[in-house]
Amino acid sequence: MADGDDDDVDQEKMAAEWEQMAGGGDGDQDAMAAEWEAMADGDDDDDDMGGGQSTRILNQDEIDSLLGFDASTDSDGDKSGVRALINSAMVSYERLPMLEVVFDRLVRLMTTSLRNFTSDNVEVSLDNITAIRFGDYLNSIPLPAILSVFRAEQWDNYGLLTVDSSLIYSIVDVLLGGRRGTAAMRIEGRPYTTIERNLVERMVNVVLDDMEAAFEPLSKVDFNYDRIETNPRFATIARPANAAIVARLRVDMEDRGGRLELLLPYATLEPVREILLQMFMGEKFGRDSIWENHLATELWSTDVDIEAVLEEQVMTLGQVMNLKVGTTVLLNATPDAVVELRCGGVPMVAGRMGRVGQHIAIRVDHRLKRNGHPASTS
Structure with missing residues (x-):
């Protein structure tokens, strides 16, 4: 009987040890699972905050939308993505x-x-x-x-x-x-x-x-x-x-x-x-014929001053400074000399001087260029 009691005690001790070992093993597994979750969370934080790297991959629909090859849209409709950039050079x-x-x-x-x-x-x-x-x-x-x-x-x-x-x-x-x-x-x-x-x-x-x-x-x-x-x-x-x-x-x-x-x-x-490019038939892009006719009419009735130049001489500054009251300036003009008519300092025409009644008159012979030379009559 003593031997049987000893065997029962040994078996109870062994069962208790097994239960203790099993309990400790579950604790280790829980701790290991918690550690793995912490490591996974740390990796995600590193991806989001460290270096800007991301492991997200585009799906096929997003790739088609990026390239502009969306099958759900009509081919004649508005294009987007890369196709829109390719067709951007088209003139509407x-x-x-x-x-x-x-x-x-x-x-x-x-x-x-x-x-x-x-x-x-x-x-x-x-x-x-x-x-x-x-x-x-x-x-x-x-x-x-x-x-x-x-x-x-x-x-x-x-x-x-x-x-x-x-x-x-x-x-x-x-x-x-x-x-x-x-x-x-x-x-x-x-x-x-x-x-x-x-x-x-x-x-x-x-x-x-x-x-x-x-x-x-x-x-x-x-x-x-x-x-x-x-x-x-x-x-x-x-x-x-x-x-x-x-x-x-x-x-x-x-x-x-x-x-x-x-x-x-x-x-x-x-x-x-x-x-x-005109917006309507006969568009003149700002040109107004009524204003043109009015301006031409007013120009024809405008009064201008004409100067008759008999003779010109070139003098030095010293000669001009020595001019006094009573000084006589000799001109080389003769009764048959050509007289130049100017308007605003611009040579216009040239002619001969004469007299009509009590007035001095100029008979125009030819037109002049801006440089004073006779203009061609052809």
Whole structure:
């Protein structure tokens, strides 16, 4: 029995030791976890306050927003980021206010001309006017399309007129007697026929005539048809990086119609840039014709003093200081000597001295330059 009691005591001591060791181990683990948290907090404080270093990484949405490639925004809308810096050199068409007036006049003229051309009810509307690089415009043309190159003779440069496929088939259908109420048949995968190209060429000539009439109040210019292309690469009339103005027109013929785009490079508009900068037709930039006429009338009625110089002599300062009352100064003038007339010290004319009644008169022989020499009579 004694041995059994000793074994029970030993087991109880061993269990107590185990409990004490387990309790001490939990305390060490808690202390170690607290130390790790303190170390982590210290690292964060060092990142925020020491040296300005940060471990934050941008996500994909923030990178796209920084570069300006946000898929949620429209490509024609406002750009931001790096793309905004790249496109900041583009010149806005709003700097040419008179150009909007010209295109509005073109829309009215085209509505009447295309009605006479197609014998149908045609409505032409201006969608928008934008500034774009020429290379970007060629890449944005939806194919198939017909590109008509024309030349502005007085401006010595070229322009581009793009007709989309919908308008091409609509014009062909109308001119060849297609019935109303049926959409134009569009056959994919084939080039335009000679008849279609000729009919579109006739419509392009009508539009070019209207463009001449639209620009006529500003500047006399002849837009001559040059050629028709179906491949944008062969219709290159400017460098890809050059800026251009694009006016997008919509042509509606009841249930048919399409788009027509007019492109004018800035180099083409350069000869009339000063005129297109005007805010309204006939602006003179501060010039007032009424004031000019009034000033000219007053100048003609202004009184001026004319001096008749008989003779001049060059004298030294000593001779001038020795002049006294009664001193005689001899002049080399003779009755036939030339007399010079001056206004405000400026030589005007020269002539001969004579007498008319009780007055001394001067008969003008010739005009004088500012240096006193006779002016040429040619």
